[in-house]
Amino acid sequence: MYKFAKVLAFTAVTALFASPLYHASPALAAGSAEPIMKVDWSHSGPFGTFDRASLQRGLQVYREVCSGCHGLRFIAFRNLLEIGLTEKEAKTIAAEYTVMGGPNDEGEMYERPGKLFDYMPSPFDNEKAARASNNGAFPPDLSLIAKARIGGENYLYSLLLGYEEEPPEGVTLAEGMAYNRYFPGHQIAMGPPIDDEAVEYADGTAPTKEQIARDVSAFLMWTAEPAMEARKRMGVKVVLFLIVLTLVLYGVKRKVWADLH
Amino acid sequence: MSGHSSFQTNNPVLKWIEYRLPIFGFINDSLVVYPTPKNLNYWWNMGSLAGMMLVLQIITGIVLAMHYTPHADMAFASTEHIMRDVNYGWLLRYMHANGGSMFFIVVYIHIFRGMYYGSYKEPRELLWWLGIIIFILMMATAFMGYVLPWGQMSFWGATVITNLFSAVPLVGEEIVAWLWGGFAVDQPTLNRFYSLHYLLPFVIFAVVFVHLWALHVHKSNNPLGIDIKGPQDTIPFHPYYTVKDLYGMGIFGIIFALLLFFAPNLLGEPDNYIPANPLVTPTHIVPEWYFLPFYAILRAIPDKLFGVIAMFASIFILFALPWLDTSKVRSARFRPVYKMLFWAFFLNCFVLGYLGAKPPEGIFIVIGRLSTALYFLFFLVLPFIGWFERPRKLPESIATAVLESSGDDGGGGGAPDAAAAKAEDRG
Numbered sequence: 001m002y003k004f005a006k007v008l009a010f011t012a013v014t015a016l017f018a019s020p021l022y023h024a025s026p027a028l029a030a031g032s033a034e035p036i037m038k039v040d041w042s043h044s045g046p047f048g049t050f051d052r053a054s055l056q057r058g059l060q061v062y063r064e065v066c067s068g069c070h071g072l073r074f075i076a077f078r079n080l081l082e083i084g085l086t087e088k089e090a091k092t093i094a095a096e097y098t099v100m101g102g103p104n105d106e107g108e109m110y111e112r113p114g115k116l117f118d119y120m121p122s123p124f125d126n127e128k129a130a131r132a133s134n135n136g137a138f139p140p141d142l143s144l145i146a147k148a149r150i151g152g153e154n155y156l157y158s159l160l161l162g163y164e165e166e167p168p169e170g171v172t173l174a175e176g177m178a179y180n181r182y183f184p185g186h187q188i189a190m191g192p193p194i195d196d197e198a199v200e201y202a203d204g205t206a207p208t209k210e211q212i213a214r215d216v217s218a219f220l221m222w223t224a225e226p227a228m229e230a231r232k233r234m235g236v237k238v239v240l241f242l243i244v245l246t247l248v249l250y251g252v253k254r255k256v257w258a259d260l261h
Numbered sequence: 262m263s264g265h266s267s268f269q270t271n272n273p274v275l276k277w278i279e280y281r282l283p284i285f286g287f288i289n290d291s292l293v294v295y296p297t298p299k300n301l302n303y304w305w306n307m308g309s310l311a312g313m314m315l316v317l318q319i320i321t322g323i324v325l326a327m328h329y330t331p332h333a334d335m336a337f338a339s340t341e342h343i344m345r346d347v348n349y350g351w352l353l354r355y356m357h358a359n360g361g362s363m364f365f366i367v368v369y370i371h372i373f374r375g376m377y378y379g380s381y382k383e384p385r386e387l388l389w390w391l392g393i394i395i396f397i398l399m400m401a402t403a404f405m406g407y408v409l410p411w412g413q414m415s416f417w418g419a420t421v422i423t424n425l426f427s428a429v430p431l432v433g434e435e436i437v438a439w440l441w442g443g444f445a446v447d448q449p450t451l452n453r454f455y456s457l458h459y460l461l462p463f464v465i466f467a468v469v470f471v472h473l474w475a476l477h478v479h480k481s482n483n484p485l486g487i488d489i490k491g492p493q494d495t496i497p498f499h500p501y502y503t504v505k506d507l508y509g510m511g512i513f514g515i516i517f518a519l520l521l522f523f524a525p526n527l528l529g530e531p532d533n534y535i536p537a538n539p540l541v542t543p544t545h546i547v548p549e550w551y552f553l554p555f556y557a558i559l560r561a562i563p564d565k566l567f568g569v570i571a572m573f574a575s576i577f578i579l580f581a582l583p584w585l586d587t588s589k590v591r592s593a594r595f596r597p598v599y600k601m602l603f604w605a606f607f608l609n610c611f612v613l614g615y616l617g618a619k620p621p622e623g624i625f626i627v628i629g630r631l632s633t634a635l636y637f638l639f640f641l642v643l644p645f646i647g648w649f650e651r652p653r654k655l656p657e658s659i660a661t662a663v664l665e666s667s668g669d670d671g672g673g674g675g676a677p678d679a680a681a682a683k684a685e686d687r688g
């Protein structure tokens with residue numbers, strides 16, 4: 001076992017230790033001098049699971065605050081069952097949105113309330129419309145944002161809390177821009193979207209801005225990687241199985257090779 | 262392939278088939294009784310692992326293809342559809358994406374193994390050539406596969422790499438337009454890349470077959486780099502190496518599973534989760550990690566045409582290796598100077614990989630040029646090493662060497678250096 005351990009250690013160490021070299025250091029989102037804040041998420045680590053209550057609060061934050069500018073186009077209302085909403089609750093939420101249906105028998109398109117199989121409608125019809133309403137800036141769809149930024153959900157959390165009312169001395173902000181410590185280049189076209197009490201939580205959680213940022217960041221991690229729990233659960237089983245199998249194979253190998261020495 | 266085989270059976274059905282198509286004899290000859298040096302170490306596990314990865318990529322790829330849509334407007338969404346709605350689609354996709362990386366890790370080790378133990382030397386030159394052809398085909402396949410999810414890095418990576426051909430004098434622009442099927446990377450590009458990405462692995466499969474055919478003529482090289490002198494030097498492939506390869510697959514599987522299930526995006530680029538947008542150029546366009554050393558060489562040369570030439574040369578020069586190396590001794594264990602040179606080359610490849618991921622500015626440019634020079638220097642000094650180097654005394658035969666170091670797991674299985682040091686201690 002020792003021999004192979006050496007070969008492996010060598011391979012694994014070179015491969016895995018070399019890999020971070022190939023990325024910009026995750027702690028430093030491109031262009032920002034400040035390392036992002038790290039949150040202790042319930043979903044990190046090999047056994048981590050999403051905090052359902054937090055995800056549901058995050059959904060509320062998205063719906064009440066972010067959805068005015070950002071879409072969530074890969075999330076269907078049926079997916080909300082996965083974060084612990086009952087079917088009735090998900091249906092109610094869906095029905096609050098209006099979607100385009102049809103064509104009906106007369107060949108007309110018509111508006112109807114959303115159903116479980118519908119996807120979350122985006123606030124703007126296209127990028128041009130989005131830019132027109134946002135001073136020329138484009139609020140990206142948030143479905144995958146947690147995987148599309150270095151630092152992931154920690155970056156989202158930092159970004160939401162990283163606003164300064166006054167830019168540091170010597171920095172002049174362009175028209176309509178806000179100063180953010182964590183955004184690459186520091187000038188962001190999104191004003192501070194949240195503040196204390198920006199929402200009112202039904203479950204009695206105190207809506208501090210830290211709490212809100214945390215909930216919506218966790219929620220966006222879920223929208224980006226909804227299969228994370230299934231993946232880790234399977235991973236634990238697969239790795240355990242492979243370890244047992246490999247030990248058996250090692251024993252067989254020893255036995256087969258024993259007569260050679 | 263051979264008419265006379267070692268395969269004997271009394272089963273009438275097998276006999277009937279064997280008489281018409283000696284397939285059992287072929288399997289028996291190449292996987293069962295096949296004589297293999299007794300002293301192979303664990304670096305010789307990489308071939309079977311590479312074969313396993315090729316099959317795995319083909320299987321996961323075919324199932325992915327059942328759910329994927331090669332259209333510029335739908336490719337990104339169909340990839341997300343696989344991740345979210347297809348049963349175990351996330352598993353398939355992460356397996357295929359990380360499988361590509363694991364395949365490259367294995368093949369890189371396989372190539373370095375060949376270089377360390379001089380496996381490319383007479384009479385294995387063609388075997389070596391076929392290996393490099395596989396490697397080049399793998400790079401083409403991986404490059405085109407990376408374009409398919411149609412994220413920002415897919416699009417811009419494809420743009421940068423295809424644009425390299427515009428450096429060709431006179432007809433450069435025409436070639437690029439021909440590759441694209443238009444005036445930019447677009448729907449025709451995606452469609453043809455998809456077609457080729459599906460095709461090439463089967464070409465690789467065929468070349469692997471020929472690779473193994475060549476291997477089985479003169480058999481495997483071994484850590485001592487000396488020829489097989491007789492039956493006392495070999496053991497049958499089965500059960501010895503079947504079980505050793507299976508054990509290796511187990512260990513490899515654990516590493517693969519850790520990456521796949523617990524850090525599936527570690528080796529990927531976040532930008533590829535942003536849909537392709539021809540109007541927005543990412544700040545840093547970086548290829549997948551396995552291309553980085555070559556990318557660094559490309560960017561080290563200030564002139565575009567010569568950069569492209571250098572990049573291709575850095576791969577194609579491997580074809581000349583069997584003739585650049587003038588030493589009769591294969592294994593680096595007995596070649597003190599070559600051994601040092603090899604490790605310098607090895608480290609330099611990591612430096613190049615590191616530089617490939619960095620923006621080409623300031624100190625990185627200087628180191629990049631130095632490393633590139635070092636890369637080629639290795640091949641330039643190689644012929645001279647063979648002339649002045651005084652190799653250590655080679656063992657009589659594999660069998661005697663194994664006897665001397667018995668208890669050493671079949672002739673030393675650890676890191677090559679450590680094992681070699683041990684062999685030296687014993688004189």
Ligand code: HEM
Pocket residue numbers: 304305306307308309311312313315368371372375378380381385388389391392393394395396465469472476480481482483
């Ligand atoms: C799809 C990729 C490949 C597959 C499936 C594959 C498969 C194999 C297998 C099964 C062996 C025998 C076991 C071993 O010695 O490890 C082998 C040997 C060999 N391969 Fe490959 N190979 C691949 C790529 C390459 C590449 C890219 C190179 C070099 C550029 C290469 C060079 C060699 C050499 C020189 C040998 C003989 C080595 C020896 O016996 O010492 N192979 N290959």
